[in-house]
Amino acid sequence: MAAPRAGTARPSGDAEALVRLARPDMVEVDRLILERMQSTVPVIPLLAEHIVSAGGKRLRPLIAVAAARVVGGERLADAHRFAAAVEFIHTATLLHDDVVDSSELRRGKVAAHLIWGAPSSVLVGDFLFARAFELMVETGQMRALGVLAHASSVIAQGEVLQLTRAHDLKLDEETYLRIIAAKTAELFAAAAEAGALGVEAPEGAVAALRSYGLNLGLAFQLADDALDYGGASETLGKNAGDDFREGKVTLPLLIAMARTAGREDAFWRAAIDDGKRGDEEFRRARELIIGTGALSATLDRAGAYADAAKAALRAVPASPWRAALADLADFAVSRAA
Template sequence: MALVAGDMEAVNALIAERMRSGVPMIPDLAGHLINSGGKRLRPMLTLAAARLSGYSGQDHVKLAATVEFIHTATLLHDDVVDGSDMRRGKAAANILWGNKPSVLVGDFLFSRAFQLMVETGSLRVLDILSNASAVIAEGEVMQLTTTNNIATTEDTYMQVIAAKTAALFSAATEVGAVVAGLPEEKAGALATYGRSFGIAFQLIDDVLDYGGTSETLGKSVGDDFREGKVTLPMLLAHARGTAEEKAFWTRVVIPTQQREGDLERAIELMSARGALADTVEAARRHGEAAKQALGGFPAMPEREVLTDIVDFCVERAY
C-alpha cells in the first residue's frame, strides 16, 4: 500500500467523485461499503501491475477505480443473494437499506465502471473488463447450482471460484500491462498471475470461514456453512468421511436441517480429515504459480510487492 500510496489517493478521490449523484441514497449506500475499510486489494494490483509494466500516464487510476466499482457492485449483489447480515465488520447494506436499493446501487456502480473504462479509449481494456464482469456473473449463477449440493465435484467448485473471484483479479492485473502497451505475452503473464492469485485468495477465504475469526473475515464465521455453500474444505471432508460422516454432510448442506452444534462438528470433521490443511496447501500451489508468472519481469519493488502479497494473503490463514 505504501508503494502505490500516491496513486491510491488519486483512486480514492476519483471513486468519491464518481459516486456522487443527485439521488442521496446512492452515495450514502455505496459509501457505506466502499468507505468501510476494505483492503482495496484489487485496485492496488492494477496500480502495481501498471507500474511494473513501466506505465507513466494516468489511465491506470481510472482502471483501478473501475475494478473497485465492479468489485463493490458484486458484493452488494452477493449480500442480497446470500441474505448476509455483515460485511467488513459492519451491518451489510441490504440490512440497513433493504434488498432493492442494494441491487439498484450495485447496478449504478457497474454503470460507473463502464463509463470509466470507456474514458481510457482502449477497446482492449473494455474487452478485458467487460468480459470479466460477464464471467463473474456466470460464476455467481454457477454457485447457485452448487449450493446445497454435496454431489458437487471439485472441478465444478474450481470453475466457480475461477469465475466469481479469480476473473476480476486476472483482469485487474492484465489491464495494467495493456494500458502500458506491453506485448501480449507480458499482458498474458500478468493475467495468469492474477488468476492464480485469485484462486489462492478464495481458497484461503473458504478455509477462514471455518477456521478464522469474524475480525479477520469481516463477516460472521460459518456464513458459508449456514448458507449451504459447498466449498473445497467441505468437499474434501465429505469425500474422506465414513458413512456416518457422509450422512452428516448430506444433512447439514440443507440449512433448514442444521441443528445447534453442527458448525462445531463440521469444523471438527474438516480438521480430522485434513480438509482445511489440504485446502491451504492447494492455495499455496496456486500462489506459487502466481509468483512464477512474474518471472519474465525485471527485479524491482513492484515485482517484489506482487510476490510478497501472495504470501501475505495465503498465510493469513494463520
C-alpha cells in the same frame, strides 16, 4: 481446472509493501472513486459509501496499479481509471452477493441490504457497474475495456452457476474450482491485465500478469474458504461459519465429505440438504474438517496457486513492485495459516 502441485513450506507475506508503493497512485484512484459514486439521488452515495469505505486494502485496484508500475509504466491516468472501475465492479458484485446470500456482515459492517433494503442494494450495485463502464470508456482503450467487460460477464455466470449448485452434495472439485475462478479469480486477473494494457505493456508481460492475477485470486478464495472454518470475524470481515450456515459447499467441506464417506453421510445430508446448520452443527463440521486434514489440504492447494502466481512474475523485470506482488501472493495464504 486442476491445481498446480502443492509445495510444503509456506512463506509468510503481507500487503504492506504494495500498499506503501502504491499510496500516491491510490490517492488518485480513491479520488476517482469518491467523485464517481456521487449522485443527486441521496441514497446512492450513502449506500455506496457504506460499503466502499468499509475498510479493506482495495486489493483489486492495487493490483491494477501495480501491474502498470511493474512494467515501467509512468503515464498512469488510464490505469487509475481502470483501477477505480475494478473497485466499482467488485463493490457492485458484493452488494448483489449479500442480497442473494442474505449476508449479515460485509467487511465487518452491517450489510447494506439490512439498512436500505434489498431493492436499493441491487440498484446501487447496478449504478456502480454503470459508473465502472463510464470510467473505462473515457480511456478509449477498447481492448482493456473488453477485458473488464468480459470479466463482468464471467463473474455473473459464476454467480449463477454457484446458485444452481447451492446445497449440492454432489458438487465435484472441478466444478467448484470453475465457480471460484469465475466469481473471484477472474476479476483479479482482469485487474492485472487491464492495468498492464493501460500503459501499453509488452504482450508477454500482459499475459504473465493476467496469469499472476488469476492464480492469486484462486489462492485468495481458497484461503477464504479455509478461514470460514478456522478464522475469526475480525479476520474475515464476516461471521466465521457463514459459508456453512448458508449451505455453501466449499473445498474444505468437499474434502471432508470425501474423507468421511460412509461414516458421516447422514450428518452432511442433515446439514446441507435439510438445513440443520446451527452452532452445534457448525462445531461438528469444523471438527471434521480440521480432523480429517481438509483444512490443511485446502491451504496446501491455496499455496500451490500462490506459488504459480509468483512464478508468473518471472516474466517481468525485478523491482520493488515485483517483490511486493510476490509478497501479496504469500499473504493471500499466510493470513489463513
